[in-house]
Amino acid sequence: MLGMVVREEADFSPAPFALNPARNEAVDPSSVYGIVQVRILSGLTGLKIDPWGFLLPLTHLVWAVTVAALLGVLFVLQLFPSCQPGRSLLCSDWSVNAFSPVRVLLQQDVVWPAQWWWWERLVLGLWMLATLVLTKSYAGNLISLLAVRYVPQPFQTLQDIVDNVRVAVIAQKHSTFEQSLREVKYGVFHEIAELEDKGRLNFLTHSELAESLDTLVRAGHHVLVDLDVNHRKRMSLDFSRKGRCDFYRSRESYLPLPCSMVVQKTSPLLHGINKGLMTLFEKGIIRHWTDSEGNHTVCNNVPKKVMITSYISLSNIWGVFAMLGGGLTAGLVVWCAELVVRPSQQH
CATH class of the missing domain: 1.20.5 (Single alpha-helices involved in coiled-coils or other helix-helix interfaces)
Structure with missing residues (x-):
């Protein structure tokens, strides 16, 4: 549509065009009546079931600290008695000292040797207290983890896309986003542009995006980067057809740009169009048109947590x-x- 105006095949175009310096040189924009921005549209892959989820209540650091503390207790109970004068460490004593902290961690019975010193009993008692808190916390978090599952929404920023080598990007061809990628020299936009050489960035026409939304983006291995107003329309139409939210928009937005109508250079229609736009804007008709799409707010805040009541x-x-x-x-x-x-x- 913009090309038709530039080639003087059309006098003006009412579509909301995002303005940038290149477009301002090619056509004359009307009064600004909105702001558009770029967001990421990703597919909701559903509730992922992790068979190793019983390890998730504790982080890697907690597991490492627990193992280190266990080895420390074993070291203390094993080394210190052998250093005391008049006391020999027999094989039976070694086995008792070695396996007592492990049995405590596994919530098994513990043998208290009569020849143990008071400080050995104190060390084992403190270890019992620490493992009691750890096991109770683990059990409570594990129950919560099985009852509440999280809907993954991993792509909230462009940097998330760059860091994930398993996802590719599709964007609209000849759009302001593509032009920005072509011109940028550094930053996260430059890193996104470099993905084209790696086969992870493809520019498609407007008609091709509809098919890609159903096949590539819905599957979760592609994301669509486009204007937020276009995402809203796609999500509302998809919800109207399927009755569920299969996509989510990123929290982060980029390239906030003014949008307006365009006319040919030095066109006398510009003054009348600006006057009419101002009247429509003051009466709220433009906002009514932009918000009149059905179900356009249903999928704005897709829940990240879902309660599970099944077996x-x-x-x-x-x-x-x-x-x-x-x-x-x-x-x-x-x-x-x-x-x-x-x-x-x-x-």
Whole structure:
């Protein structure tokens, strides 16, 4: 439409064009009657079930600190008694000292040797208190994790797209966003532009975007970067057809630009168009037109958390049984190794 005005095939175009210096040189814009901005449109891939979710209540740092604390307690209970005069550390004492903190962590019974010193009992008692808090917190968070699931919305900024090598970007061809990518020399926009050489950035026509929205973006491995007003229309039409929200818009927005109608250069129609636009704007008719699309606000705030009331299936927690099977297999291998090694040692 802009090209038709530039080539003098049309006197003016009422479409809301985002203005930039290049377009201002090609045509004469009317009075500004709105602001548009660029956002990211991504597909909602639904509730992802992680079979290893029972490890999620504790972060990697907490797991590392727990293991380090366990090794520290084992070191104290193992090394200090051997340094005390008049006390020899027998094999039985070593096994008791070594496995008592582990049994506490696994919530099993603990043997209290009579020859233990008071400070050894104090260390083990403090370890019991720490593991009690840790296990209760873990159990409570695990129940919450199974009852409340999060809907992933990972792409909120352009930097999120750059960092995720599994996602590609599609954008409208000959748009203000493409022009900005072609001209920028540094920053996150330049990093997005470099994705074209890596095959992760494609520019499509307006008609091709509709098909890509249903196939590429809905699947979750592509995101669409376009004007927010276009996203709203696409989401409202999709909700009207399917009755559910399959897409979400990013919280971050970019390139806020004024939008207006355009006329040919030095066109005498500009004064009359500006007068009519001002009347429509003051009466609120333009805002009424832009907000008159059905269901355009339904998917504005897609919930990130969903309560689950169904039963827990095997697909949710098969990781627990895999870990149990791995432990039993490892124990069986060690037991077989002991049967093989012990007779040879006796000989």
